[in-house]
Amino acid sequence: MTAFDDLVRPDRYPRSSRYDPAWLLGLDMGPHPLWLLENLAEDLDLRPGMRVLDLGSGKGATSVFLAREYGVQVVAADWWIGADEAAAVFAAAGVGDRVEAVHTEAHVLPFDQESFDAVVSIDAFEYFGTADGYLPYLAGFLRPGGQLGMATPAMTREVRESGVIPRHVKDVVGWEAIAWHTAEWWRFQWEITELVTVTSARLQPDAWWDWLLWARACAEFRPDGRAAHQPVIDMLTTDGGEFLSFALVTARKGGAG
Ligand SMILES: C[S@@+](CC[C@H](N)C(=O)[O-])C[C@H]1O[C@@H](n2cnc3c(N)ncnc32)[C@H](O)[C@@H]1O
Numbered sequence: 001m002t003a004f005d006d007l008v009r010p011d012r013y014p015r016s017s018r019y020d021p022a023w024l025l026g027l028d029m030g031p032h033p034l035w036l037l038e039n040l041a042e043d044l045d046l047r048p049g050m051r052v053l054d055l056g057s058g059k060g061a062t063s064v065f066l067a068r069e070y071g072v073q074v075v076a077a078d079w080w081i082g083a084d085e086a087a088a089v090f091a092a093a094g095v096g097d098r099v100e101a102v103h104t105e106a107h108v109l110p111f112d113q114e115s116f117d118a119v120v121s122i123d124a125f126e127y128f129g130t131a132d133g134y135l136p137y138l139a140g141f142l143r144p145g146g147q148l149g150m151a152t153p154a155m156t157r158e159v160r161e162s163g164v165i166p167r168h169v170k171d172v173v174g175w176e177a178i179a180w181h182t183a184e185w186w187r188f189q190w191e192i193t194e195l196v197t198v199t200s201a202r203l204q205p206d207a208w209w210d211w212l213l214w215a216r217a218c219a220e221f222r223p224d225g226r227a228a229h230q231p232v233i234d235m236l237t238t239d240g241g242e243f244l245s246f247a248l249v250t251a252r253k254g255g256a257g
Pocket residue numbers: 027028029030033055056057058059060061062077078079080081104105106107121122123124127128
């Protein structure tokens with residue numbers, strides 16, 4: 001077994017396991033995005049023909065997955081990755097007709113109000129979604145009854161409550177870990193607005209281990225290799241799941257179901 005083989009886990013992630021690990025590693029921007037999305041989607045009701053915003057879609061693996069697995073029409077919106085680069089990924093994956101790439105910043109989304117059935121965001125919300133005003137802003141783009149689903153790095157305890165960022169996390173991630181809130185923090189942050197009802201707020205089971213498997217495969221097979229990924233491997237190995245996880249949070253906007 002190599003770290004590459006560890007990325008095929010049909011018992012745990014049957015849909016993701018049908019995707020070529022080499023393709024996915026080529027689109028790497030963080031932990032295995034399809035495992036996160038496949039697990040998150042268990043708490044969503046995605047149906048063919050729905051219009052779905054993939055917010056912070058990066059190089060596009062999750063948008064391909066959404067189009068193929070759930071038959072939805074996807075708008076893939078991202079800031080760091082240009083629309084041409086993402087569109088090439090969608091065309092090569094055979095979903096160019098079902099996924100539109102849009103280059104945009106998350107606070108100035110160029111979409112009509114109430115124009116999406118769902119918004120999905122994988123490993124991106126921590127960069128732009130923690131401010132008090134962000135959920136109300138984003139909810140405006142959902143139809144009444146529309147769904148929101150988000151996977152984001154999380155801590156098992158709020159940094160604010162423990163008073164420090166654990167040293168092994170701080171050494172690798174720096175201050176950015178203050179945005180890695182608990183699942184319950186997100187539940188409160190969203191529900192207090194009364195704009196949405198939170199339908200699930202939980203940690204991905206063994207998220208730290210999934211992340212470690214991914215980092216090991218990246219270290220072995222990515223061109224940027226061990227030097228780029230060893231710090232993350234060390235962080236996760238030290239952590240052992242004590243602090244680090246992923247929060248999977250879903251909600252439904254008020255109004256029609
Ligand atoms: C870690 S990558 C994850 C990409 C992809 N969802 C995945 O899982 O492979 C985070 C993504 O968030 C996007 N992002 C960060 N800040 C953003 C912002 N202010 N507006 C829009 N997208 C943003 C970046 O462009 C980047 O592609």
